[in-house]
Amino acid sequence: MTDTATARRSRITPEREAELYRAVLDLLREVGYDALTMDAVAARTRSSKATLYRQWGGKAELVAKAMRFNKPGSISDIDTGTLRGDFHALVQREDDCVMEQNSALMRGLAMAVHGNPDLLKAFRELLVEPEMEEFRRVLRRAIDRGEVRADNPAIEYVVHMMLGAFATRTLLDELPPTQDFLTSYIDAVVLPALGA
Amino acid sequence: MTDTATARRSRITPEREAELYRAVLDLLREVGYDALTMDAVAARTRSSKATLYRQWGGKAELVAKAMRFNKPGSISDIDTGTLRGDFHALVQREDDCVMEQNSALMRGLAMAVHGNPDLLKAFRELLVEPEMEEFRRVLRRAIDRGEVRADNPAIEYVVHMMLGAFATRTLLDELPPTQDFLTSYIDAVVLPALGA
Incomplete structure (x- = not known):
């Protein structure tokens, strides 16, 4: 600042x-x-x-800041010693009720973003970029521990995988994203793709 | 019918x-x-x-039918002999220009779906379910060929992975989903998660 x-x-x-x-x-x-x-x-x-x-x-800035305020803590505060532990802890920060509310909120904003360049800019700077940077830090620790190879091509898609599962759950299964769903998706998709 | x-x-x-x-x-x-x-x-x-x-x-039905009409052929017509070949062929059915148009169209509809139960129902019955069934057929062939284990837990998340990457690309990278992006995502994420 x-x-x-x-x-x-x-x-x-x-x-x-x-x-x-x-x-x-x-x-x-x-x-x-x-x-x-x-x-x-x-x-x-x-x-x-x-x-x-x-x-x-x-x-746009007010809304992006409000969304950021709404996010539970920072991902990189999580440090369980394993990538699997870190990802699971990440999902457990929000209970299912909060997650469902946020899912509706994010859906509305993800839509508005495409017609509002100011909102897209604020959204990217204040929400997407910091979140991606935190994921990178969690992944860097996993690389340092030898859990993930530094040249694994799935590394750059981790946020696409996680956010994609969150975003498509309701449409594909008529169910809200929950801790159980995301935990099972992490174990079935994200960790195997990362070779962890 | x-x-x-x-x-x-x-x-x-x-x-x-x-x-x-x-x-x-x-x-x-x-x-x-x-x-x-x-x-x-x-x-x-x-x-x-x-x-x-x-x-x-x-x-709702008219719109869902129009979207279905707009989709290039059936996935299960594709049969290249390998899962990787099938997935790559799937991505190549639409050129980048058509894909970008469809991405905007899908975004608008995915949003409208949540406020319109009729549209959600028509969308699921006429678009999501047939698409998921076609993916299942492609995967069944891969299982029969011994490329994918029948009990691989990523099987039920294949559409979440693919549609999720398609849906999050613009927000995360400020780039439209393209054939190159999706092909690289399939190789980096989808196939490794499936153990193929």
């Missing part, structure tokens, strides 16, 4: 920030990205639109 | 049916599923709404 950003950010307390993000997520679930307005966020959180714009720059 | 369905279907020529499906796909690309009306389809194709309803039952 730059000094300017820190200075801007310091005007708002962490509690207030969390309250704002929760309101944005509620609104997203209620009306979806396209119908969500900064006016509605301002009204719901009793803040001024000027403050919202000064603090976040715009709707 | 039941006798009744055949009788109903016979009132329309294959050329006319193809023309109708192409008009539905054009409209889908232009306005999306939710904004597409039977009135617009009737106007665009100079047919009566009564005919459309009699022939297809409703918007």
Whole structure:
């Protein structure tokens, strides 16, 4: 974070920030990205639109930050000593109820992203890139431990595999993604593809 | 197809049916599923709404049938003698330009499916189930040839892997799914997970 950003950010307390993000997520679930307005966020959180714009720059950044706030901890905090343990722990951070809510939220946003270049940019910078970097760190440790070969071509597809299973579960099986489903997918697909 | 369905279907020529499906796909690309009306389809194709309803039952079935019409041939027509050959041939049925168009179309529909139980039902019955059955046939041949073990747990996730890669490519890499990408994903992920 730059000094300017820190200075801007310091005007708002962490509690207030969390309250704002929760309101944005509620609104997203209620009306979806396209119908969500900064006016509605301002009204719901009793803040001024000027403050919202000064603090976040715009709707896309505010929504991407709210989604990031919503994510449980960092993947790379997980360090169980094996890749299988790390992946399983990753799935267990969210219980099934939260996962189902997030699945609906992500579906709506993944759709909106394609018609909104600003949202795609914010989404990539604030959510996709940090997540991919964390996966890379988990995988680097597995390579260092000798569990995965550094030149295994599946390494660059780990996020496609994981996010793809999460995203297609509902359509293909009419069931929400759950911890059990993802754990079994990791054991059946992700680890064998990585040769781990 | 039941006798009744055949009788109903016979009132329309294959050329006319193809023309109708192409008009539905054009409209889908232009306005999306939710904004597409039977009135617009009737106007665009100079047919009566009564005919459309009699022939297809409703918007959901008409759209699912149009998507199915749009798919290149059947997967199980492919029989190269190896699972790798079959999967590669599968990817080569659509050139990159068609694949990119279909990717946008599928994205729109995958989203609409979640708010429209009729569309989900038609989509599953007319597109997902037949596609999964064809994958099962390709895999059964691979099992019979001894390429894949019958009890490999990745077998039930083959469509999740393939469709997941297709669906996440644009978001994760800001690139459309292409033949090269999917071929490389098949070699790096799908075949190793299947132990083939």
